[in-house]
Amino acid sequence: MQRNDALILDVVRTPRGRGRPDGGLHGCHPQELLAQCLRALISRTSVAPADVEDVIVGNGILSGDHGDDIARLSVLLAGWPETVPGMTLNRFCGSGQQAITVAAAGIASGAQDVVVAGGVESMSRWDVTVGVPTIDGRNPDLRRRYPTVPQGISADLIASLEGFTRDDVDGFAAESQRRAAKAITEGRFDRSLIAITDGDGAVLLDRDEHPRPGTTKGTLAKLRPAFAEMGLLGVDGEGRTFDEICLDRYPQIDRVNHVHHAGNSSGVVDGAAAALLASPTYVQAHRLSPRARIRASAVVGSEPIIMLTGPGPAAQRCLAKAGMTVADVDLWEINEAFAAVVLKTIGDLDLDPEKVNVNGGAIALGHPIGATGAMLVGTVLDELERKDLEIGLVTICTGGGMGTATIIERI
Numbered sequence: 001m002q003r004n005d006a007l008i009l010d011v012v013r014t015p016r017g018r019g020r021p022d023g024g025l026h027g028c029h030p031q032e033l034l035a036q037c038l039r040a041l042i043s044r045t046s047v048a049p050a051d052v053e054d055v056i057v058g059n060g061i062l063s064g065d066h067g068d069d070i071a072r073l074s075v076l077l078a079g080w081p082e083t084v085p086g087m088t089l090n091r092f093c094g095s096g097q098q099a100i101t102v103a104a105a106g107i108a109s110g111a112q113d114v115v116v117a118g119g120v121e122s123m124s125r126w127d128v129t130v131g132v133p134t135i136d137g138r139n140p141d142l143r144r145r146y147p148t149v150p151q152g153i154s155a156d157l158i159a160s161l162e163g164f165t166r167d168d169v170d171g172f173a174a175e176s177q178r179r180a181a182k183a184i185t186e187g188r189f190d191r192s193l194i195a196i197t198d199g200d201g202a203v204l205l206d207r208d209e210h211p212r213p214g215t216t217k218g219t220l221a222k223l224r225p226a227f228a229e230m231g232l233l234g235v236d237g238e239g240r241t242f243d244e245i246c247l248d249r250y251p252q253i254d255r256v257n258h259v260h261h262a263g264n265s266s267g268v269v270d271g272a273a274a275a276l277l278a279s280p281t282y283v284q285a286h287r288l289s290p291r292a293r294i295r296a297s298a299v300v301g302s303e304p305i306i307m308l309t310g311p312g313p314a315a316q317r318c319l320a321k322a323g324m325t326v327a328d329v330d331l332w333e334i335n336e337a338f339a340a341v342v343l344k345t346i347g348d349l350d351l352d353p354e355k356v357n358v359n360g361g362a363i364a365l366g367h368p369i370g371a372t373g374a375m376l377v378g379t380v381l382d383e384l385e386r387k388d389l390e391i392g393l394v395t396i397c398t399g400g401g402m403g404t405a406t407i408i409e410r411i
Helices: 030-045 070-077 095-108 140-145 151-162 166-185 242-249 280-285 311-322 339-349 369-387
Strands: 007-013 054-058 086-089 114-122 203-205 269-278 292-301 331-334 391-398 402-410
Touching: 007 030, 007 280, 007 292, 007 369, 030 070, 030 114, 030 269, 054 070, 054 095, 054 369, 070 086, 086 095, 095 114, 095 269, 095 292, 095 369, 095 402, 114 369, 151 242, 151 339, 166 339, 269 369, 292 311, 311 339, 311 391, 311 402, 331 339, 331 369, 369 391, 369 402
Parallel strands: 054 086, 054 114, 331 391
Antiparallel strands: 007 269, 114 269, 292 402, 391 402
């Protein structure tokens, strides 16, 4: 271990509950979801909570049940000492991954020795009024400069530009479901997964609730495109529709081919995850056994109308920082925001699909916005250990046109 290594001691996550009022985690406050992850980390590692110098948490909504710095409030709810602080950050879908990056930077710089990082999102409890979802803070000046479109239309734009057909994206989605079902049956998620309980100790949920085993291209073919009608809505001062905004920016296509729907897009779910990171000095002093090190991390900006093309460039920047190439990576986790996002990243980086999302992804399992990045770090680490491999890379597209990436090396 090098002096400035940021070492991962452990990663835990909740099950992903369906993000609706009848979902298994809807009745559990998001603070409690995160608090149970914090308690589990301490139980599994025997690190004293008082030694934790910060708890950094990603979240995508930052209001309502998620408001008022949910990181700090979850620390208090977990029963940790009042001396343990907490910070909540937002990089949209990359928030949980960004939290781990910030924690790793604090440790690598020598500023801190023990930091918990993760994320939480109870999408069934979002209390915002959602009209047409754009990412501009409702600022007309920004909208004139960058007239963004809903993410589903961005995904359809990627498919249109890349020539991905409905059959392509449905085929990818069916494979995600197949892989996830196999992983669940074989217990591949068991190491990181914790059961969520209520105040009396009764189990609320101990399994991922979103997967639909048995999904095929045939069943998916019956679903209507989700964003075709939305693409015809007029939204800006010039009266342009979302589809027209896309075509003005990308005139090389004559129409947006709407191929995405609920079955080949990420699932709306509730969940939380947390990782415990420490310095080599702390690990050696307490005779702990780290599972992995953070080799590199990166973030990029990308064109905000198409929005979802960041994973490839972020991964390339991350590899360059680590002095590595695509060939050095044993396993990839590319967040399945939409099927076209992963298909494009595979194509851009010339990846072996058999090394990508080997246990399925967010299409099958769900995408609890702020928590996903931390969940995927745990998923790839568990699989590296299961297969006796070494290097994993996690990359995620985010709202506003960005991408995040992290390389971990198993110890």
